[in-house]
Each structure stands twice: as C-alpha cells, then as structure tokens.
Amino acid sequence: MHVFIVNPMSGNGRGEEVWFRIQRLLSRHRIPHQVHFTKHAGHATELARSATGQSGVRALVALGGDGTVHETGNALVGTGLPLGYIPAGTGNDFAHACGIPSSPGSALRRVLKHEVHRIDTASIGERFLIGFAGIGFDGQVAEVVNRSALSRKLGRLAYLSGFFQALRQYRPARVSLTLDGSRFEHDRVWLIAVGNIPNYGGGMKICPGALPDDGRLDICCVSELSRGQVLKIFPAVFKGNHVHHPSVKIRRGLAVEVDADPPLVVHADGEIIGKTPLSILVRPGSLNVIR
Numbered sequence: 277m278h279v280f281i282v283n284p285m286s287g288n289g290r291g292e293e294v295w296f297r298i299q300r301l302l303s304r305h306r307i308p309h310q311v312h313f314t315k316h317a318g319h320a321t322e323l324a325r326s327a328t329g330q331s332g333v334r335a336l337v338a339l340g341g342d343g344t345v346h347e348t349g350n351a352l353v354g355t356g357l358p359l360g361y362i363p364a365g366t367g368n369d370f371a372h373a374c375g376i377p378s379s380p381g382s383a384l385r386r387v388l389k390h391e392v393h394r395i396d397t398a399s400i401g402e403r404f405l406i407g408f409a410g411i412g413f414d415g416q417v418a419e420v421v422n423r424s425a426l427s428r429k430l431g432r433l434a435y436l437s438g439f440f441q442a443l444r445q446y447r448p449a450r451v452s453l454t455l456d457g458s459r460f461e462h463d464r465v466w467l468i469a470v471g472n473i474p475n476y477g478g479g480m481k482i483c484p485g486a487l488p489d490d491g492r493l494d495i496c497c498v499s500e501l502s503r504g505q506v507l508k509i510f511p512a513v514f515k516g517n518h519v520h521h522p523s524v525k526i527r528r529g530l531a532v533e534v535d536a537d538p539p540l541v542v543h544a545d546g547e548i549i550g551k552t553p554l555s556i557l558v559r560p561g562s563l564n565v566i567r
C-alpha cells in the first residue's frame with residue numbers, strides 16, 4: 277500500500293487539485309492507498325511518523341512542495357522506507373534535482389515503478405535537511421516568503437518579491453565557518469548555502485556541483501558585496517555562473533559549523549528552523565527515494 281501525505285495548501289492550493297487528479301488515477305487502476313491531509317506546519321512529519329509504524333506500507337508519497345518533502349523526509353531518514361514525491365509546490369526544487377516529472381500523472385507512474393535510490397541527508401539541529409539549507413540573506417528571503425500571504429499568491433514570483441524585500445532589510449554579518457575542522461573567517465557575509473542538491477528557490481543553482489548521493493555537502497559562501505553588486509550577480513545564479521565571481525567561495529565537506537555576528541536566520545528546505553550558531557553533518561545514503 278502507498279500512503280500519501282498531501283499538503284492541500286502547497287503551490288497556493290495546487291496541492292488539492294493535484295491530489296484530485298492522483299486520486300482519480302489511483303481509483304481507476306485500483307491501487308491500494310491511504311491519504312492524510314496536512315493541517316499545519318509540522319503535521320506532515322507527525323503523519324509520516326505514524327505511517328511508518330503501520331504494516332504493509334510500500335512507500336510514503338509526499339504531495340506538495342519542498343516543505344512537504346522536508347517534513348515527510350524527516351520522518352523517513354534512517355528507516356529504509358522509501359519516499360515518493362508528486363510535486364505540487366511553488367519551487368519544487370527537490371523534484372528538479374531528482375529528475376521527478378512535474379506532471380502529476382508521470383510522477384505517479386514513477387512512484388509506482390518503485391525504483392529506489394539512496395540519497396544523503398544532513399542533520400541540522402533537531403532535524404534533517406533533505407535538499408538544502410540557507411543561512412543569512414536567503415534565510416531572510418524564506419522568512420519573508422513564508423510570512424506573507426501575498427507572497428503565497430505570487431507563486432514562483434514570491435521568491436523574486438522576497439528577494440527584493442530582503443535586499444532592503446538584510447545586514448551582512450561576520451561569519452566563522454568551520455568545515456571538517458578547518459576554520460574560515462568571512463566579513464560582510466550575505467549568505468551561506470549548504471546544498472545536498474544544486475538548486476533552491478525555484479531553480480537557482482546556488483551550489484551547481486552538488487549531488488544528492490556523493491556523501492558530501494557543497495557550501496557556497498557569498499561575502500564582501502555591496503547591495504548593487506548583489507543585484508548584479510543575482511541573475512548569474514540561475515545558471516550557476518555566480519561561482520566564477522571573486523566574492524563567491526564554493527567548498528565541499530562532511531561537517532559544517534557556522535557562527536555569525538549578528539546571528540543569522542537559517543532555513544532548511546525553505547522552512548525556517550532558527551538562527552546561528554549551528555552544526556550540519558552529512559548522513560550519507562540515509563534516505564531511500566523513488567526517482
């Protein structure tokens with residue numbers, strides 16, 4: 277049996293529409309399933325945890341955006357039970373990175389084919405990041421996007437509108453980054469992105485070399501830029517060409533510690549999880565994903 281965890285509010289209500297299509301297909305083909313709808317932030321993790329205790333479950337299928345993948349995936353790390361995914365969110369970065377089709381019917385066929393691959397995750401505080409984490413400016417963008425009802429209505433443009441709001445508000449910080457025991461000091465830091473997958477924010481290739489199954493994390497640090505320079509370099513992120521800029525440093529490693537003055541906002545898979553200081557540790561091959 278497949279257990280679906282559906283966020284009806286994802287993609288500004290698209291989640292509910294996508295579920296109706298999936299439900300019709302499941303009924304037409306008499307595919308045994310169970311469905312649970314999320315009612316609030318954190319609910320997908322609770323629902324997924326109780327589903328992992330049931331017998332006869334073949335896979336848990338998240339239907340929603342990257343936040344739903346984050347919450348459902350958090351319940352599955354280390355269990356061996358596979359995560360399926362039907363994208364219905366705003367950004368759907370996890371789907372792009374894993375080659376999961378955007379059409380609901382094709383994504384469902386992929387789930388039913390049941391080709392399971394192990395991917396890495398990383399522990400961050402009490403949670404696991406499935407795709408990426410962002411510290412600083414992009415933490416602030418995520419905060420703006422998640423808080424604003426208008427942003428939700430804007431769909432993909434929400435990230436762009438959040439970007440401009442955060443650009444006005446953000447104050448660069450002094451950051452101490454420790455990677456696998458080596459310490460790096462950076463002044464006037466705009467952001468530190470930690471990628472298990474290359475893209476976030478609806479297709480920005482912030483860590484273009486990140487691979488979800490290489491047992492490592494890619495870390496992108498952007499510092500020492502004026503607001504005008506941030507604006508200028510921003511379009512390059514969509515193709516991953518920002519990495520050639522002298523203010524952008526890409527590193528790879530297993531364990532990252534970040535401390536900042538002043539403390540910076542942190543998101544994991546687009547969900548705000550707190551502020552620095554924090555430690556992130558890769559968990560190689562800890563999540564089974566159908567892709």
Ligand SMILES: Nc1ncnc2c1ncn2[C@@H]1O[C@H](COP(=O)(O)OP(=O)(O)OP(=O)(O)O)[C@@H](O)[C@H]1O
Pocket residue numbers: 283284285286287288314315316317318319340341342343344345347364365366367368369545546547
């Ligand atoms: N019934 C609900 N009402 C309001 N919020 C919900 C509900 N169920 C889940 N949530 C929260 O909605 C948030 C966003 O979900 P999700 O990321 O799946 O969609 P999205 O933001 O549209 O997509 P993406 O992250 O790909 O841009 C998550 O923080 C989740 O906890």
